[in-house]
Amino acid sequence: MIKKILATLTIIFVLIYGLVIFYWRDVQYDPSAQDFVLYLLVLPVTLALLLLSPWLIYRGYRAYQDKQAALEQHKQQQVLQQQQQAEQAALPQKAETQWQTLQVYSAHAWSALGEDQSIIEALQEFRCAELDKELCNAHSLPILSYRIHDLDQPVTAQQDDEQFSWLSIRQQRIQALVQQQLEQHSAVLWQIAEHIQQSTLFYEGKQSTEYRMHPAWINPNAESTDSSSEVLAPQAVSRLDGLHLHLLLPDNLALTWDRQQSEKALISAFQSLGFEPHQFKLDYHFVDADQAYSKTVQQLQQAAQSPTWVTLLLVADSEIDQDYLDEQTWQQQQYIPAEFVASCCVAASTLKIQDLEATQFLSIASQQPDLNEVLMQTAWVDLPQYEAEQPFVLLLDDMKQVKVVKQAEQYFVNTPIQQQHYLLQYDSIGSSQTLAGAYGVLLGLQVQAESMALVTNLKHSSTHILLHPDALNLTQTA
Known part of the structure; x- marks a missing residue:
């Protein structure tokens, strides 16, 4: 879009400059500084705006429509995403036995x-x-x-x-x-x-945890007991x-x-x-x-x-x-x-x-x-x-x-x-x-x-x- 605007301005400026300068030269006119600003700057810009305004308005309107469409599409995507999430949440999860x-x-x-x-x-x-x-x-x-x-x-x-x-x-x-x-x-x-x-x-049972001392440790002369009389674990x-x-x-x-x-x-x-x-x-x-x-x-x-x-x-x-x-x-x-x-x-x-x-x-x-x-x-x-x-x-x-x-x-x-x-x-x-x-x-x-x-x-x-x-x-x- 910028290229089109610059091209239009360039063409208009060249045409206006050519016509104004040839006209002044033909009539032997001595322009003042105000004439230069008015005819060589304001006039080309004004003509360029007049020529470009319909196209700029159209482009602006299209951009506005595209923006609104993008917003609407974004809203629809959000709603669709929420619906999908709700459907997935509503689906029965696989039960764990x-x-x-x-x-x-x-x-x-x-x-x-x-x-x-x-x-x-x-x-x-x-x-x-x-x-x-x-x-x-x-x-x-x-x-x-x-x-x-x-x-x-x-x-x-x-x-x-x-x-x-x-x-x-x-x-x-x-x-x-x-x-x-x-x-x-x-x-x-x-x-x-x-x-x-x-x-x-x-x-x-107490026998499983009780510490039992051999009788010989107390009395060396004590007789050893038979194995049959010992308490088995x-x-x-x-x-x-x-x-x-x-x-x-x-x-x-x-x-x-x-x-x-x-x-x-x-x-x-x-x-x-x-x-x-x-x-x-x-x-x-x-x-x-x-x-x-x-x-x-x-x-x-x-x-x-x-x-x-x-x-x-x-x-x-x-x-x-x-x-x-x-x-x-x-x-x-x-x-x-x-x-x-x-x-x-x-x-x-x-x-x-x-x-x-x-x-x-x-x-x-x-x-x-x-x-x-x-x-x-x-x-x-x-x-x-x-x-x-x-x-x-x-x-x-x-x-x-x-x-x-x-x-x-x-x-x-x-x-x-x-x-x-x-x-x-x-x-x-x-x-x-x-x-x-x-x-x-x-x-x-x-x-x-x-x-x-x-x-x-x-x-x-x-x-x-x-x-x-x-x-x-x-x-x-x-």
Whole structure:
């Protein structure tokens, strides 16, 4: 632009100078200093401005428009950048899976379908409830139930005992279920009690820290003691402070459960296995149907974070009681009572117990809604068991509902798990669904699979319970 202005000024100055000088020379005019300024300076500049003013105005207007357009574009870029930042902030971040792993020393279950693995076989056969002639509905007609017939004889024998006779039939049957599970775990519990004794001697016994002087240093004539009479140093073992029993019961027993009598029976059972009173804890958890699953997972997670305690988690319920059924059948005519119990003895993955090895491992993957991400982290995306028809996924939800079926399809959509891999547990305990979630978690320990088994509750889709025979090796995913 400057070049154009200078060129225009130069041309005008040359033309004006030429015309004025030739004119003055032709007319023999003697210009004054004022004439030189007026004709040779002011006049060329004025003509140049007159000629350049339209172009300068146009250029100024274009520059103004360009500046406004640049400002508008800058504002749009800022708005677009803010929108992109907001969209990126709104996008769900990749969840970081939280892992807890437990050693499972023993696991047992008992219901009308059988014991332990026979229950899983019965689930595959879709075994139904049986007609119970000892229970009736409001019309005095026999009803269907999931009764454990082998429990009738010990409960009947207890009714002649004064300390049990005044208890409700329901509590008597539940206590009998608990006692049966303790007997199933007796070998493992006895081994744990032995380890606790060794741990107490090594970490807390005075003999492990007390300095003992040889008698000859005090009296040279003292006779040397036999080696058999010398106190042996305690054997170095992993620290184990005790056993923690968590008993999960339905919430409708919270006001009627006789804790004193129940605790007395449990304390007697543990003492017979070699536990001292200060070496075991007992906690009752009365939960409803909405809390059963989450409470069980919570107790397992706490057990994984307790490196010096073994946890015995036990879930039991029985509705085989005519007095209790009379309260239920008027609300629901097609009521099918059941009774069941399941338990597991677990500990943190770092704990080592003498002469006791884990039979399997239980891992909890939480805060991760994507099951495929969990399988990728465990390197279980491609397993031979996916090609077989053997079921290994225990579903705790009611698959008779269309909505639940769609949720299950969405849950497994990106995984190699198919419908033939499902095990349906919901109907196996009839209408006694208060502890269904807790019972299902522990029942999953009975599922036999080559590499891993899975317990799924679609209401808690961000928490996955995996059961595997070998220790877990996690892989990092991008």
